[in-house]
Amino acid sequence: MTDVRIERLTPAPAYQAVSRTLERLIMSGQLKQGEALPSETELAGRFGVNRSTVREGIRQLEAQGLLRRDGRKRLLVSRPGQAELAPSASRAMLLEQVTFRELWEVALALEPLAAGLAAERHQHELLQRLEANLEETEAAIAAGRSMVALDTEFHSLVAAATLNRALILAREPIGLLLYPACQAIGPQLPQSGSGLVEAHRQVVAAIGRRDRTAATTWMAEHITDLRRAWELARLDPDGSPTAAGQPA
Amino acid sequence: MTDVRIERLTPAPAYQAVSRTLERLIMSGQLKQGEALPSETELAGRFGVNRSTVREGIRQLEAQGLLRRDGRKRLLVSRPGQAELAPSASRAMLLEQVTFRELWEVALALEPLAAGLAAERHQHELLQRLEANLEETEAAIAAGRSMVALDTEFHSLVAAATLNRALILAREPIGLLLYPACQAIGPQLPQSGSGLVEAHRQVVAAIGRRDRTAATTWMAEHITDLRRAWELARLDPDGSPTAAGQPA
DNA sequence: TCTGTCGGACTGTCGGACAAACCCGGCAGC
DNA sequence: GCTGCCGGGTTTGTCCGACAGTCCGACAGA
Numbered sequence: 001m002t003d004v005r006i007e008r009l010t011p012a013p014a015y016q017a018v019s020r021t022l023e024r025l026i027m028s029g030q031l032k033q034g035e036a037l038p039s040e041t042e043l044a045g046r047f048g049v050n051r052s053t054v055r056e057g058i059r060q061l062e063a064q065g066l067l068r069r070d071g072r073k074r075l076l077v078s079r080p081g082q083a084e085l086a087p088s089a090s091r092a093m094l095l096e097q098v099t100f101r102e103l104w105e106v107a108l109a110l111e112p113l114a115a116g117l118a119a120e121r122h123q124h125e126l127l128q129r130l131e132a133n134l135e136e137t138e139a140a141i142a143a144g145r146s147m148v149a150l151d152t153e154f155h156s157l158v159a160a161a162t163l164n165r166a167l168i169l170a171r172e173p174i175g176l177l178l179y180p181a182c183q184a185i186g187p188q189l190p191q192s193g194s195g196l197v198e199a200h201r202q203v204v205a206a207i208g209r210r211d212r213t214a215a216t217t218w219m220a221e222h223i224t225d226l227r228r229a230w231e232l233a234r235l236d237p238d239g240s241p242t243a244a245g246q247p248a
Numbered sequence: 249m250t251d252v253r254i255e256r257l258t259p260a261p262a263y264q265a266v267s268r269t270l271e272r273l274i275m276s277g278q279l280k281q282g283e284a285l286p287s288e289t290e291l292a293g294r295f296g297v298n299r300s301t302v303r304e305g306i307r308q309l310e311a312q313g314l315l316r317r318d319g320r321k322r323l324l325v326s327r328p329g330q331a332e333l334a335p336s337a338s339r340a341m342l343l344e345q346v347t348f349r350e351l352w353e354v355a356l357a358l359e360p361l362a363a364g365l366a367a368e369r370h371q372h373e374l375l376q377r378l379e380a381n382l383e384e385t386e387a388a389i390a391a392g393r394s395m396v397a398l399d400t401e402f403h404s405l406v407a408a409a410t411l412n413r414a415l416i417l418a419r420e421p422i423g424l425l426l427y428p429a430c431q432a433i434g435p436q437l438p439q440s441g442s443g444l445v446e447a448h449r450q451v452v453a454a455i456g457r458r459d460r461t462a463a464t465t466w467m468a469e470h471i472t473d474l475r476r477a478w479e480l481a482r483l484d485p486d487g488s489p490t491a492a493g494q495p496a
Numbered sequence: 497t498c499t500g501t502c503g504g505a506c507t508g509t510c511g512g513a514c515a516a517a518c519c520c521g522g523c524a525g526c
Numbered sequence: 527g528c529t530g531c532c533g534g535g536t537t538t539g540t541c542c543g544a545c546a547g548t549c550c551g552a553c554a555g556a
Contacts, residue, residue: 013539015307027339039506050541052300055508059263059304060311064336073506073549079343085336088312088328089417091275095327102414105365106358110418113357166350169337170358170418261508287537298510303539321518321537 014049018057021047026066026077037067037075082172089173100230101237103178108223110171111155115203115219118161119212126161130204133157137197147196148183154200155179158219161207181241182226185233195225262297266305269295274314274325285315285323330420337421347486348478351426356471358419359403363451363467366409367460374409378452381405385445395444396431402448403427406467409455429489430474433481443473 012020025031037043040058044051058075061067065080093103118126133154140147155175159168199222206214230237260268273279285291288306292299306323309315313328341351366374381402388395403423407416447470454462 015539019311027342033343041506052542053540055300056303056307056539059307063267063308063311065340069507075507080336080340085333085340088336089333092313092328092333093414093417094275095281096413098413102412105361105412106414106418109357109361110354113353117353164350164353165344165346166341166354166422169341170354170422174414174418263508289537300511301509304508317538323538 014047015053015056015060018043018047018049018054019060022057022061023066026061031077033077033079035077037077039074082168085169086172086176090176093173093177097240098177099238100178100181100241103174103181103241104223104227104230104237106174107171107178107226108220110167110174111158111223112216112220114155114159114162114164114167114171115207116212116216117164117167118158119207119210119215121163122161122207122210123163126157127204127208130154130157130161130207134197134200134204137200141194141197146183148180151183151196151200152176152179158203158207177241178226182230185230196222199225263301263304263308266291266295266297266302267308270305270309271314274309279325281325281327283325285325288323330416333417334420334424338424341421341425345488346425348426348429348484348489349486351422351429351489352471352475352478354422355419355426355474356468358415358422359406359471360464360468362403362407362410362412362415362419363455364460364464365412365415366406367455367458367463369411370409370455370458371411374405375452375456378402378405378409378455382445382448382452385448389442389445394431396428399431399444400424400427406451406455425489426474430478433478444470447473 022031022037031037038046040051040054044054047054058067062069065078065084067075068078070076133150137147137150137154140150152175156168156172159171159175162168199218202218203215203222206218227237270279270285279285286294288299288302292302295302306315310317313326313332315323316326318324381398385395385398385402388398400423404416404420407419407423410416447466450466451463451470454466
């Protein structure tokens with residue numbers, strides 16, 4: 001037998017042809033952001049297929065965040081953002097049963113970087129939101145409420161302050177799994193809450209005075225603490241961060 | 249007027265109900281990996297909706313990589329992998345016109361980490377594939393061929409050798425954009441190819457002798473060189489890595 | 497000017513239909 | 527007994543036609 005590469009001999013289904021064609025039009029810029037598409041009937045006419053087929057193709061792009069419906073009506077082009085991608089990636093990691101250690105290792109690289117860049121580049125509004133988050137976290141601790149959501153938001157805000165979209169996108173799915181996992185098991189460690197908020201405070205302060213080094217080291221310290229807390233709770237670093245946030 | 253919170257009153261379309269329900273079944277483990285789903289007709293019967301509606305729901309999950317078709321026939325549950333997620337993320341970054349600097353900053357954090365972890369944990373097979381990649385790259389240089397694909401693969405292999413799936417997933421979309429962008433402009437720098445392959449060689453050697461520190465520093469050096477080359481080519485670090493790989 | 501009504505356009509959903517591909521069991525041929 | 531061909535049932539991909547609900551703009555009335 002020869003080593004001839006045998007192509008998968010399947011005439012791609014029409015609905016995939018539709019979605020791929022539309023995808024190319026969007027990626028090539030011929031369909032611009034926010035622009036409205038023709039109606040399904042007209043698309044069907046132009047593609048020369050049935051409306052049902054067009055709909056199936058549209059569903060795929062919709063699921064990928066390249067298309068959106070505006071209020072049950074017209075279909076418009078949109079770019080997939082964090083809101084679309086991060087949950088997908090988190091889901092994939094959940095299904096793969098990624099371990100705490102794997103998440104933590106990446107976080108230890110990305111979070112300090114984020115804090116450092118945030119210190120260099122942050123804009124006023126993000127700093128305000130970070131400070132607001134800090135206050136809410138303190139209030140939550142005082143009231144004994146869970147601060148899972150606030151902690152997760154804190155790290156997202158730091159990333160947002162870097163203005164680095166690649167970093168934001170790469171970090172978000174990690175945060176979505178790691179922080180809920182830690183905090184969900186956290187209540188067993190009474191003083192862990194105050195340690196956490198103290199670390200957050202230092203990071204925000206360092207970012208506020210544009211001190212990259214301090215922001216980096218405090219964040220690294222914070223992430224290291226996370227692992228210490230995990231081990232103190234007698235949890236296996238190579239175990240799965242179960243019960244993590246499955247966003248709807 | 250009162251401040252009563254008025255919810256957006258949109259009864260979710262049935263096709264979304266279908267996809268969300270199936271998604272929950274998959275995520276909760278009631279539908280296991282590789283398991284086959286009932287036929288579309290039967291699903292329609294159980295959900296109490298029309299087959300067309302079921303199909304639209306299925307298309308969404310298919311686009312997210314949670315379902316796959318096995319040879320035109322039965323539909324089976326699958327977990328989305330790198331092959332599904334990385335292109336989506338890359339597309340998103342392309343649409344956002346992420347700059348070279350943004351990608352590079354993240355790469356400078358992730359790639360050395362990957363190299364270091366690979367040195368600690370690599371298994372024999374991956375090292376062999378790295379060495380094969382190295383040879384092919386040398387051959388490509390000697391023949392004057394482009395080594396975009398080989399360079400991209402090199403970094404993917406290093407990440408794979410870490411056995412850290414979170415890292416693999418977070419890094420891949422960056423690599424998919426960054427390396428093609430550099431190399432596509434690289435030919436202007438005649439000696440850059442040999443510098444690149446030399447760096448690769450050092451990284452592979454360090455991984456081979458399980459020297460984490462050396463692997464980390466050599467990779468950091470390599471990524472730094474990338475930026476130097478970019479600037480030598482008189483390209484704006486805050487420009488877009490255009491002409492990058494759009495994986496069809 | 498504001499309000500109520502009307503017609504057109506579009507989406508979401510439905511039912512039915514058919515060709516092609518595939519799976520499976522049976523049956524002849526060696 | 528094994529191989530290879532054949533026919534039927536199942537399932538997907540695609541199409542057609544239809545209808546209710548909703549949205550939008552136009553238009554008449556107060």
